[in-house]
Amino acid sequence: MGARLSGTQPAYQPDAMGRWQTQPNLSAHRMTGLREPHDFKVTTNTHGLRTGHPIDAADDERRVAVMGDSTVFGWGVEDTESIAAAAEASLSELGRVDLKVINAGQPGYSTAMAGWLFEGAVAQYRPDLTIVFVSM
Numbered sequence: 001m002g003a004r005l006s007g008t009q010p011a012y013q014p015d016a017m018g019r020w021q022t023q024p025n026l027s028a029h030r031m032t033g034l035r036e037p038h039d040f041k042v043t044t045n046t047h048g049l050r051t052g053h054p055i056d057a058a059d060d061e062r063r064v065a066v067m068g069d070s071t072v073f074g075w076g077v078e079d080t081e082s083i084a085a086a087a088e089a090s091l092s093e094l095g096r097v098d099l100k101v102i103n104a105g106q107p108g109y110s111t112a113m114a115g116w117l118f119e120g121a122v123a124q125y126r127p128d129l130t131i132v133f134v135s136m
Helices: 083-093 111-120
Strands: 012-014 020-022 029-032 039-042 062-068 099-105 129-133
Touching: 062 083, 062 111, 083 099, 099 111, 111 129
Parallel strands: 062 099, 062 129
Antiparallel strands: 012 020, 029 039
């Protein structure tokens, strides 16, 4: 109900355990709110992650998965303005084009929920390093 009132439906899907995750395959889904002012677009992949990186990495590629809550997800900013996108852009500017950063943040997630998401989706990307940042 809270997600519906904040204008985020149908951006999230619940599961039988009372958890939620961003819907898969969103394409520039506009997030607007009545009670909380926000207006930004979200694009997700087949796992509901806000990343464009495929599951399989190139042979010369290293991966960092960044997991956490709305801060990592990039609540209120466009896809290219998230922490993961900014980190990858900065690394690229430093010549580290081999490092890819996967945005696995989900609004409202706790460390327990991040663990569930890692097991259910993020592990398939075989990150070389996983950073978990939960600001709440």
